[in-house]
Amino acid sequence: MEPAQLARSAFSIELEVSLSRPEWQGELVVCRGNTRTLYWSVAQQLAHHAVTGCNLRPGDLIATGTISGPALESAGCLLERTWRGEWPLTMPDGSERTFLRDGDTVTMRGVVALPGCARRIGFGECVGTVLPVV
Secondary structure (H helix, E strand, O other), rough: HHHHHHHOOOOEEEEEEEEEEOOOOOEEEEEEEEHHHHOOHHHHHHHHHHHHOOOOOOOOOOOOOOOOOHHHHHHHHHHHHOOOOOOOEEEEOOOOEOOOOOOOOOEEEEEEOOOOOOOOEEEEEEEEEEEOOO
């Protein structure tokens, strides 16, 4: 499939992942991406899943896995974004980071914004904090 075909076959959901800590002012956006960069569209993923005889029903959740784009800023995970830890990110406090640490809060956001349309459909936030091992 050509890249132009991929863009037509997938939903266009803008994605953003940020990192924050209580002692920072604000948050650091780690990556921005879009579901248009998926190799398989959601419809194709569903067809692949169902063709094996899986009993899909309304309400079932389907996960795409990591969504990474062509630019470094659109890398879908911290391991990709820091190039296996070789290119650390500079945090708001000046420290450098290649992996998550205890106390880090990760916030994921998704929104659909159609070109030429003032309305946006948001999916809310998914927020989680890394806790220390007990």
